Amino acid sequence: MGQQKTAPESGTRESERRRTILRAAIDVFARKGYHGCRIADVAKEAGVAYGLVYHYFKNKDELLETVFETGWSGFIARARAVAESEGPLVEKVRRIADVAFEAYRVDPRAVKVLILEIARSPAGARINRQTAFVDVIRLSAQMFTRAKEAGELRPDVDPLLASALLFGSIEMGLTAFVVGLADARDTAMLERAKAQIADSFLHGVLLGGASASAEPVKPEPAKHELPRGEDPPDVAPLKREKAAPRARAPKRG
Amino acid sequence: MGQQKTAPESGTRESERRRTILRAAIDVFARKGYHGCRIADVAKEAGVAYGLVYHYFKNKDELLETVFETGWSGFIARARAVAESEGPLVEKVRRIADVAFEAYRVDPRAVKVLILEIARSPAGARINRQTAFVDVIRLSAQMFTRAKEAGELRPDVDPLLASALLFGSIEMGLTAFVVGLADARDTAMLERAKAQIADSFLHGVLLGGASASAEPVKPEPAKHELPRGEDPPDVAPLKREKAAPRARAPKRG
DNA sequence: CGGCTGGTTGATTCAAGAATCAGCCAGCCA
């Protein structure tokens, strides 16, 4: 009684429908959060019958898990390629930032789900969510260890910590966009953010203080400071969806 | 008809029971996550009848909200005090890192809940969870803006982004402990992490490259590199609790 | 001492929503 769920057709060409549903899931998760939405929402978003979701995915958890695997595995692969490549640390760090921001550019919703729902919260139980997160950090920690042996790193810098800090910076940088603190439509801002993350990180970590070819990527020196058009949009310019799913009976109102 | 729930006695001396329950909630949330636990778990942990939880808290959400307010407001207050104080940026940044790590030292569980459940996830709907998070970033962004005007910051550094990066680093540094990547019982490691975060961040951001009085706090130059006793504990040394709450009927075999 | 007050109990109620399943229908082969 095998699962005919995966790939009814040839290898990569999994059912069109399955992908539609997955896509819808990403969107809905991004909008309402994993716990804040019901399977019915996903089905509706996909324009598909409720039951069909269960035809393609064992349960809600597997849905999230799949979103995770799909998105994360791609990122890990790219990050690993960079981390294990040859070349100066400076380059690698910049390219890792590239990978992350490119992922965001291509599919912000997916990144949002990855960051908000999966990377942290003990939400979807199943897979090694945390483990996976930890994996990337380990991966890049090795990179730093090698860099350190090669004398590219300040000797007092702990590779593991450095790795954590790099991804912390990247993640929080992205979070700023995800959460709406910064305007994600502002491409220039994205570019600047990416550059600044790599730069800030490197200059603090590299052996030779503020040297090490600071501006290689962006041509403009320092065009605009706070790229958003208006001044700081009060408190939170984020979308602020419906975001109040639970709380059925307010006890004594 | 008013809520006799809060503070049946004098102001600060809220019912002993209430605090017991709150404490239990923090512990259980930290262990299983907000969505992964039932009120019954909290009650059991507190050694208290199920119904009593509802005597002191309107509902599950309010419980999380209270955990949030309790923990976060303290942190914000301290962070604000630092950010708005007089003195060189270097000092302030170091003190902010202090505040965060001190909070962790005092009550790691609470910090875990704050980081994993509240700061990010669209979990507990109610309060401005995200807003609060955003607030701190704004707060420190102002600090950076002023620093920049005072010429303490590289001119090409965006204050908002810098702020995000600082907290990203701090948060991810803490997450490393929260998640078990690093051993939280290793006090030296905590100290080093704190120092390294501030240092790395500053040197990349400050006007004068790698200058600016690097080692003010820690006396030892570079004692141990990877402070954990053993070598990298495979994949994930984290507690790995039960962490598989959902998934009732596995459909077909 | 007897009855009142308010913290405490936990079985019961109830709604949400995950998962199921009995079929429907479109395309295809004989």
Add this chain to the structure above:
DNA sequence: TGGCTGGCTGATTCTTGAATCAACCAGCCG
């Protein structure tokens, strides 16, 4: 054309767990 296959449907079932509430008890006051 008739019947078969398998993707697809969505009302129905079933489980979970939040929230309620009627009763209980300990101390206290009159």
